[in-house]
Amino acid sequence: MSRIRGIEVKVQKEVLQTRKYGLNEILKKKNEDQSTNSKDDAEKHQIKELLQKLPRLDKIFDVHRKIGEGTFSSVYLGSLRQHASLPETEKRWFAIKHLVPTAHPARIEHELRCLQDMGGKDHVIGVELCLRNLDTIVFIMPYIPHKKFSEYVGEMDAEELRQYMRALLIALRHVHSFGVIHRDVKPSNFLYDRENRRYLLVDFGLAQRLCPAPEEPPAERAPPPAHSNGVRKRTREEEELASGAKRMALDLSTGRPVASPATPAVVASPRRVSAVMREPAAGGASPPAAHGAGARPRCACAGAAAVCAACSARPAPRAPRAGTQGFRPPEVLLKYPQQTTAVDVWASGVVLASALTARYPFFRAGDDVAALAELADLLGTQPLQQAAESLGRRVVTSSVRRGLCLRKLAARLRGTTSISTGSRGSACMRCRLPQEQCLCRDETKKADEFVEGRWVAGFPDSAFALAASLLDPNPRSRVSAAAALLHPFLASPSAPAPPAAPAPHTAPL
Template sequence: MSRIRGIVAKVKKEIVDSGKKKNEPDTTREKDDVEKEEVMELLHKLPKLAEKFEVHRKIGEGTFSSVFLGSLRQESGLPDSKKRWYAIKHLVPTTHPTRVAHELRCLREIGGKNHVIGVDLCLRNFDSVVFIMPYIPHRKFTEYVGEMDTDELRQYMRALMTALRHVHSFGVIHRDVKPSNFLYNRDKRLYALVDFGLAQHTSSDAQPPPAHQSLKRPREHGSPLPCAKRVALDLTMRTRKQNQPPVLPPAHYNPAAARAPCACSGVAGVCDECAAWAPRRANRAGTQGFRPPEVLFKYTDQTTAVDMWAAGVVLASVLTGRYPFFRASDDLDALREIAVLLGSQAMHRTAAALGCRLLTSISGPGLCLRKLAARLCDARAPAPLPRRAPLPDDVCCDCRLPRAMCICRDPSTMDNETFPNRSYAGFPDSAFALAYRLLEPEPQARITAAEALKHPFLASR
């Protein structure tokens, strides 16, 4: 009977697989039909856009917008090589008006030079808003991340630093620096920093404009307080803290004040006094994998160093030939990955500098980015031993590789020091030294865009 069931299941699987193959062209056709419907809907919402532009197809989509390829109707008779092409960015209808105005202001005041995209036209009809910008043909970062040589990488990073220096000179944090937002045309060596939807002014004391309009109803009188969920977790220390005097809040809520450590410090729980304090609120906008430690620690005084960390992640991706470089799905995993790369002591030092307290179950010296890049480029390199496997004497207890191939960093050496006659994975040592300056966990010590352009790797010709 079991054999018959197995044969029946196999036949059903073959039928399903054959059905999928038959439906593949239909799926492609359905996708094209959906894009055509989106184009028609866009032209219907913005009649002025339909009068001046021909919208050809959809070329990109994000959380807050969709991008279409367009050209002028008056140039419809010209060959494609002589047409002027535009990227038409359609913002989602729920985007907050303040956010739209802020992004438009950044494009008008900052864009148009120094490898920063500008805006040619903005159209609005009711809740539909589009930005019309020059279109730069480009390839995906994954297609050339492992193909760039030293000269191309130097020009790429120099253009990115030039764009960030220009943006930061206006007191603006881009907050979403990543390869998909730094367009690169390899044939013509054209660059453009795009998408200022999450940009923020450093000099403003007010909170940045919200990404979306709030559609929630106001909280009714008598409804639970915002901290109700925290209380419902029952992580308090009532049973242990009976008949004890009240304890001052932990120091990380106010770094300027020197207060005694709380009794719940280092314990898997939250005492009543700490539960009564409002949680730290900070801007956490950005893409996972490119957020620096100060964003993950919810540090309120964030600066343009946020963009420099993201640029360092881009540089590390090219040096190692791996993208994405960090693959964390949440903030805790992101902190763990950074600690694995830079070392637990560096993260403890950074947490203290940002007025936070970091608890870790394990510690490590971190990885050497130079050795890591060289090992990833060597296809014959052995894999590390599993965590629970017994370790021989000639195997490193941290990276679990033979000591001759250990990729752990040496605490006695300076990571950001340049050795002119050395190279790793086909790149000069100065490129790795710059990567360490950009991936400095403390934002106050991180290199700026103007300083990066004077670094030996970018200053040399």
């Protein structure tokens, strides 16, 4: 009898829980617990396997848990074994980066050289130790506690954003002074300790040498070749082209690229965008359109949203493709081969735009053509086409976009009152929307101009002007990291406090 009563009590308890929390929530919690347990078991197995392959690591460090994972590496949190008896707050913590065994030795050597030469100052991470056993290689680097960018991007005020962007550009200025492009600048690679205001630029796995450093001997100026013979093998970039993974930053091929026909790409949206890739002519100008001696005849697809047979038969252009989708500048999307440190400057502009609008990720396109369509929406089709023309490329769209005002966009997304360009209640002549909802750019003024003392969405107007300079679609006119640090938004020792009661609809954007 007592057994039956116990079963009844258990059934009643489950019924009450189901009524209180809902059956779906209970099942969801169980699935989450099972998923967490399986994930923890997998991480423990990976740590155990790593320590077995690299016994020296087990003798020096206690490896606690995995704190990050990428295409070419996994990162673990570790501490010294000799400090095992110390409290957690007194231990010295390290980030243990385990590179995948399939990574090319030249790429690993290049990353290690970057950490040794540039790391340890100006918010750039250094390397404490490197351990290797056969194909198992780990980098031991400093660790700082940090949170995900998405957790605090909407909480940053003007002063915190100023310090954050200043630290990021200082790190980029230091890296660029060595003639190196980081190529993967994004919030997850710029660690931020909010409590102690510490910053670290990490992950040089995709870094690329722009030019030889003056102090390097001649034998070390160029990245080491991938193959010792003259036979060309398939590069990692070509192998991962279909999977959409990160591309290698080092050009490890020695032969001529294999010609492959370029196919027209069309984005599934109300507008069509196609990029016609051409080999740049002398001086970066577009290929000559007129017939004559030495002139290339005008193709049949000029001015059309398609690619003709003559253009399809040309060899596909080869250019560095490393980086993360959403942070690639126009020159990368258009496969321009002579890329510079302006690639990193554009990525820092995307980070700034995310912080101003409190939206991360800021760009969400899944492929390069869709990414060009997003840039056309934000910047306008004309600036994008002019930048492409200066690079010897052509961008054809089925509709004309005037571009959006980043100030109005930030005010809309943050839920603050936007500053209107006209009388309240009137409609915009271009988008036909009320002035309170209009996001059109004011074409009578440059986006990189600002009004001293004006605030938009809780940020000074100079912050939006800096974002416009960083997001210049033309890499040749895009501001450098060193020049950006002289911008009024970053040069001042501290950003002034916003006005207590800003008066809306009084100053034009």
